[in-house]
Amino acid sequence: MNNFSQRSDIINMGFMLLSCCIAILLPFELFLFSYAILGPLHYLTEISWLHDKKYYSVGRYDGWLLVGLGILVTLANLFADIFGAFSEHAAYYFIGVAFLCGLLFAFVKHLFVRLAGLMLILIIVYAGIPEEGKNAESTSWLLYLLFVPTLIHVYVFTALFMLYGALKSRSRLGILSVLLLIACPFLLWNILPDFSPVPVTAYGKRVYKGADISFAQLNQAILYLGFDMGKKPQGHTSADAFWDHAVYYSREGILVMRFIAFAYTYHYLNWFAKTKIIRWHEVPKARFAAVIAIWIFSIAVYLYDYAAGIRWLFFLSIAHVIMEFPLNFISLAGILRFFAGKSPAAAPVAEKQTPPLRKP
Numbered sequence: 001m002n003n004f005s006q007r008s009d010i011i012n013m014g015f016m017l018l019s020c021c022i023a024i025l026l027p028f029e030l031f032l033f034s035y036a037i038l039g040p041l042h043y044l045t046e047i048s049w050l051h052d053k054k055y056y057s058v059g060r061y062d063g064w065l066l067v068g069l070g071i072l073v074t075l076a077n078l079f080a081d082i083f084g085a086f087s088e089h090a091a092y093y094f095i096g097v098a099f100l101c102g103l104l105f106a107f108v109k110h111l112f113v114r115l116a117g118l119m120l121i122l123i124i125v126y127a128g129i130p131e132e133g134k135n136a137e138s139t140s141w142l143l144y145l146l147f148v149p150t151l152i153h154v155y156v157f158t159a160l161f162m163l164y165g166a167l168k169s170r171s172r173l174g175i176l177s178v179l180l181l182i183a184c185p186f187l188l189w190n191i192l193p194d195f196s197p198v199p200v201t202a203y204g205k206r207v208y209k210g211a212d213i214s215f216a217q218l219n220q221a222i223l224y225l226g227f228d229m230g231k232k233p234q235g236h237t238s239a240d241a242f243w244d245h246a247v248y249y250s251r252e253g254i255l256v257m258r259f260i261a262f263a264y265t266y267h268y269l270n271w272f273a274k275t276k277i278i279r280w281h282e283v284p285k286a287r288f289a290a291v292i293a294i295w296i297f298s299i300a301v302y303l304y305d306y307a308a309g310i311r312w313l314f315f316l317s318i319a320h321v322i323m324e325f326p327l328n329f330i331s332l333a334g335i336l337r338f339f340a341g342k343s344p345a346a347a348p349v350a351e352k353q354t355p356p357l358r359k360p
Contacts, residue, residue, distance in 0.1 A: 038268035070319035102325020
């Protein structure tokens with residue numbers, strides 16, 4: 001392992017600890033800052049990079065299919081006010097289809113097998129849709145799919161990609177950085193658990209629970225599933241009042257927000273720290289200029305109206321998640337093959353020249 005890789009791993013660990021410290025002090029504002037400033041540049045550069053790598057899929061038109069699914073999820077969210085629960089179920093349905101298609105697109109080449117697999121995916125995901133009239137908030141299927149494009153993407157898949165790279169490069173510091181990443185949620189939960197952070201501002205609270213796309217749904221899902229909050233009658237005048245207190249002021253709510261803010265912030269910082277390794281910046285000058293221009297414009301939109309910024313970039317935010325699914329499955333397969341004593345069956349394109357994996 002060269003000195004540059006060692007420095008990269010050390011910088012990454014520094015970013016983790018920095019993200020943890022700020023998340024303890026300013027959990028809500030850190031998330032909103034990272035999402036608005038770092039997020040757009042991450043979406044744009046990763047989509048550009050994935051496009052050049054053919055989305056790590058084996059089919060010629062898989063990328064267009066993934067883009068189409070991203071458009072469908074976006075439309076379902078845009079028309080949520082019109083179609084209500086149907087629109088919400090449709091959005092989760094398309095996310096579920098895209099997730100399983102990532103596995104199909106990463107490894108299956110035969111046309112008829114792919115078509116059969118696609119039909120099976122459509123049936124499997126459709127079978128998981130809650131029955132009409134069933135409480136969507138209590139449906140584990142819907143809540144699981146809420147985590148896929150959020151915490152599973154920014155934390156679990158980031159950890160898998162880091163582990164795969166560390167195993168391929170036989171980097172002890174890389175392994176150490178993965179272990180630190182796994183330890184961070186426990187540190188965030190146990191270090192000064194009763195510490196009161198800088199309170200969320202009225203502006204931060206308003207944009208975090210925005211009317212169009214509410215980030216607070218993620219917090220509510222974690223508190224509901226992990227802490228049974230909201231399942232029993234509470235001493236509040238309304239459900240809105242209960243969740244307002246639970247998300248923004250309760251001890252559990254603050255600790256949950258620490259992790260969310262950390263996971264998103266480090267996810268973005270990790271991407272930029274790996275620039276010289278992943279080489280996402282090596283693109284035509286015109287495309288790079290367009291990326292920077294869109295990024296600057298996006299920041300201006302967020303500064304003018306945060307809700308408008310969310311709507312403006314929703315497609316890119318969901319598209320970059322969906323387009324990454326094949327790579328996520330390739331990374332997982334590479335890790336499993338390593339521990340089975342085999343070389344990776346499908347190493348990422350950017351690392352094809354890496355020697356076969358062998359256990360140290």
